[in-house]
Amino acid sequence: MPELEIPLLEALHSTPARRYLSPEPIGDDVIRAILDAAIRGPNGGNTQRWAWIVLRDPEVKKRIAGFYREGWEGSYGKLREFMQTQPESADGTGPANFRAGDHLAAHLEEAPVWVFPVLLGAAKSANPRLGASIYGAVQQLMLAARAYGVGSVITTLYSGHEEEVRELLGLPEDALTMALVPLGYLSRGRWAQPKRKPLDEVVFFDRYEAR
Numbered sequence: 423m424p425e426l427e428i429p430l431l432e433a434l435h436s437t438p439a440r441r442y443l444s445p446e447p448i449g450d451d452v453i454r455a456i457l458d459a460a461i462r463g464p465n466g467g468n469t470q471r472w473a474w475i476v477l478r479d480p481e482v483k484k485r486i487a488g489f490y491r492e493g494w495e496g497s498y499g500k501l502r503e504f505m506q507t508q509p510e511s512a513d514g515t516g517p518a519n520f521r522a523g524d525h526l527a528a529h530l531e532e533a534p535v536w537v538f539p540v541l542l543g544a545a546k547s548a549n550p551r552l553g554a555s556i557y558g559a560v561q562q563l564m565l566a567a568r569a570y571g572v573g574s575v576i577t578t579l580y581s582g583h584e585e586e587v588r589e590l591l592g593l594p595e596d597a598l599t600m601a602l603v604p605l606g607y608l609s610r611g612r613w614a615q616p617k618r619k620p621l622d623e624v625v626f627f628d629r630y631e632a633r
């Protein structure tokens with residue numbers, strides 16, 4: 423189970439969304455190590471009202487990939503032709519990024535392992551900060567995956583079919599899936615630094631100022 427020796431800050435600066443994922447299997451020991459790092463993440467009151475569903479069943483993946491594709495087409499399908507005419511952009515929102523999203527939608531079920539982070543008792547919650555009790559841990563999952571050379575991306579475009587997904591995964595009625603994170607070794611691309619707005623555009627000391 424070889425893991426990379428990688429300084430923490432370097433990992434934080436080199437874990438972008440990875441959407442070209444190889445079907446090569448990932449060992450159970452690696453998956454367990456990744457999840458063991460994830461569940462060390464923060465959650466309100468340390469109540470850990472969560473479940474982490476590791477999905478490998480090809481038939482169930484196929485069903486949910488269909489839901490995802492429907493969500494992708496509904497949100498982005500209409501942009502496909504337009505994006506092909508656009509120049510590449512420096513901010514990571516250009517045609518290459520679109521093609522990566524399109525590729526993921528077409529090949530989602532090929533990623534060998536999917537993880538659904540689930541919040542129990544959350545389906546009817548009106549708490550706007552609900553996600554804070556799991557998304558930190560999800561980021562830990564993605565960083566731990568990075569340590570094993572495994573790529574990932576947070577996705578939510580399946581969620582128009584939340585009820586069917588809940589049933590397929592055998593979740594209780596009051597549970598809410600918070601994401602679908604496909605995991606796979608990289609079939610393309612590299613561990614580049616995520617592109618973001620300059621620090622000084624988004625950071626404010628003491629008081630927010632409209633810019």
Ligand SMILES: Cc1cc2nc3c(=O)[nH]c(=O)nc-3n(C[C@H](O)[C@H](O)[C@H](O)COP(=O)(O)O)c2cc1C
Binds near residue numbers: 439441575579616617
């Ligand atoms: C709440 C949330 C939902 C997301 N849903 C999707 C999704 O359904 N499909 C997808 O390809 N990426 C999805 N992403 C990934 C974002 O597109 C990605 O984090 C963002 O573009 C930054 O990518 P980068 O870190 O590679 O620069 C989602 C991210 C978040 C935080």
